[in-house]
Amino acid sequence: MAYVITQACCNDASCVEVCPVNCIHPTPDEPQFATTELLYIDPETCIDCGACVDECPVDAISADNELAAEHEPYLKIAADYYERYPIGPDWPELRERRKIPAELGTLRVAIVGSGPAACYAAMELTSRPRVEVDIFDRLPTPYGLVRAGVAPDHKSTKAVGDLFRSAIGHKNTQCYFDVEVGTHISHDELLAHHHAVIYAVGAAGDRHLDVPGEELPGSHAATEFVSWYNGHPDYADRQFDLSGECAVIIGNGNVALDVARALVMDPEIFARTDMADHAVEALRNSNIREVVIVGRRGPAQAAYTNPELLALGQLRGIDVIVDPAEVELDPASRALLDDPDCEPRIALKVEQAEGFARRTPTEGNKRIVLRYLASPVEINGDGKVESITLERNELVEVDGRLEARPTGERETIETGLVLRSIGYRGTPLADLPFDERRGVIPNKEGRVVDPQTGEPLTGVYTAGWIKRGPSGVIGTNKQCSAQTVERLIDDFVAGRLATPAEDREKLATLVAERRPGFVDYSGWQRIDKQERSRGAAAGKARQKFVSVAEMLEASRLES
Incomplete structure (x- = not known):
């Protein structure tokens, strides 16, 4: 028997660290780790010890003889990976972490943000x-x-929050929630109280299509829709027009697939998750029966991952539709697939799309339509979205890269809802440099640098999407944050960090004066306990509070 990693893989590589026989790859030191969709266990090397199963934060690992039917394709996916990258004696061993000499005393670090990158850095x-x-x-x-x-239906992925509890609840961690850096406390004040500050604020903005009609009512960022159905307090009052039968999503990454599922799956499935109640009720009254997902390039270049695409094709009562003509590869893409060095994940994307194209739709089913080689040129409507015009593309090789070029062939799709899902984007932070072109804080391996000189700014670091751009999955942030922490500790050990002018008690006093009633870890525990209790009463894991006022009230209620 061997173990198999399935769709829920978060790529944080914690399983790699505990494997006694080095049979889980790619490791963070291998070049394939930067682009992998999930990690793979070599069935020939696995010794069935189960260490990886115990360590996995999202329950993504199963014994090969206990796989659910929908997970059986992952046996072949792992086999294909090791055929392409056979294990050998030259595979890198795990690196040891640098230790902090005791004589240097206590290192004090502020982390701005509490998402995955921030929590991994804290861990x-x-x-x-x-x-x-x-x-x-x-x-x-x-x-x-x-x-x-x-x-909301990715419950195993959300389980990583239980892992992060060890970081924010650690005896040496103090939480200051409902406190905005730049408003309630400044960057300079953080530096005065800490040796270093790590900015791990993610990428809250989104990219725009820059086509006429994009600002019409009914045209939104997919990120807003996701935040709305997940109960983010900044978006809980948003309205989305679900009265039409067709919705169009521009972009074909994993977020696009998530949104498509939310729009066509049975709302009663989501009623048993932590999806916000207002979203469940809106989806119950939705008329949408078809979602068209539009990608500007072909199936070989699609941004979604194979596990997400595989799961899409297993939804009950929903057909995945692909036009056979759109999966006919251009010569350059075909040459890419025929190359012995082609990544197996690319070939699998094409294979899955071709499989959808051969399927016969079931009458009465809702539909998710995957469109390739098309780009929006205009969103049309009189006072609101009524249709979208797409232009057919062709792939042209330019300097070794395939670029999508318009052909002039156009079509119009009637729709009342257009969601752009073409990527997140970081936004500038007060008192920090910012790279407008890339949407990140300029840095070298996590050290924030002066964009003019390229020299590191003393004591200032960054991690996560605001460091590298919106790439990878949740677990990708673990290695990203580990790199930043290693550079920070290198600087501390080398004496390059200034000693804090103020102590920890003065920081707590300052925050309490500026933001009376801020939420600490105990306050978050009270919120968490009440959300879980509300959820249990409704037959689900959690029922979120969706306004800041509700959250603050809950944080003060003793159980």
Whole structure:
């Protein structure tokens, strides 16, 4: 018997660290780790010890003889990976972490943000002796996109929040929730109270299509829709027109697939999740029966991952529709697939799309239509969205890259709802440099740098999407944050960090004066307990509070 990693894989590589025979790859030190969709266990090397199962934070690992039917394709996916990358003696061993000499005293670090990158950084720091961490977040609740971005039906992925509890609840961690850096406390004040500050604020903005009609009512960012159905307090009062039968999503990454599922799945499934009640009720009254997902390039270049696409095709009562003509590969894409060095994940994307194209639709089913080689050129309507015009693309090889070029062939799709899902984008922070082109804080391996000189700014670091851009999955942030923490500790050990002018008690006094009633860890526990209790009464894991006022009230109620 061997173990198999399935769709829920979060890529945080915690399983890699505990495997006694180095049979889980790619490791963070391998180049494939940067682009992998999930990790893979080599069935020939696995010794059936179960260490990885115990360590996995999202329950993504199963014994091969206990796989559910829908997970059986992952046996072949793992086999294909090891055929492409056979295990050998030259595979890298895990690196040891640098230790902090006791004579240097206590290292004090502020972390701005409480999402995955922030929590992984806090875990990395608090796992070492003589480190104190203060976490700041503008919302009363932690976990960022784990709480407000993960699809409600991906319960195993949301379970990573239980892992993060060890970081924010650590005895050496102090939480300052409902405290906004730049408003209630400044960047300079954080530096005065800490050796270093890590900014792990994610990428809250979104990218625009820049086509006529994009600002019409009925045209939204998919990120807003996701935050709405997940109960984010900034978006709980948004309205989306679900009165038509067709919705169009521009972009074909995993977020697009999440949104498509939300629009066509049975709302009663979501009623048993932590989806916000207002969203469940709106979806119950929705008329949408078809979602068209539009990608500007072909199936070989699609941004979604194979596990998400595989799961899409297993939804009951929903057909996945692909036009056979749109999966006919251009010569350059076909050459890519025929290349012996082609990544197996690329070939699998094409194989799955071709499989959908061969399926016969079932009468009466709702539909998710995957469109390739098309881009929006205009959103049309008189006072609101009524249709969208797409233009057919062709792929052209330019300097070794495939670019989508318009052909002039156009079509119009009637719709009252257009959601753009073309990527998140970081936004500038007060008193910090910002790279407008990339939407990130300029940095070198997590050290924030002066954009003019390229020199590191003393004591200032970054991690997560605001560091590298919106790439990877939740677990990708673990290695990203670990790199930042390693650079921070290197600087501390080398004496490059200034000693804090103020102590921890003065920080607590300052915050309490500026933001009376801020939410600490105990306050979050009270919110969490009440949400779970409300959920249990409704037959689900959690029923969220969706306004800041409700959250603050709950944080003060003693059980």
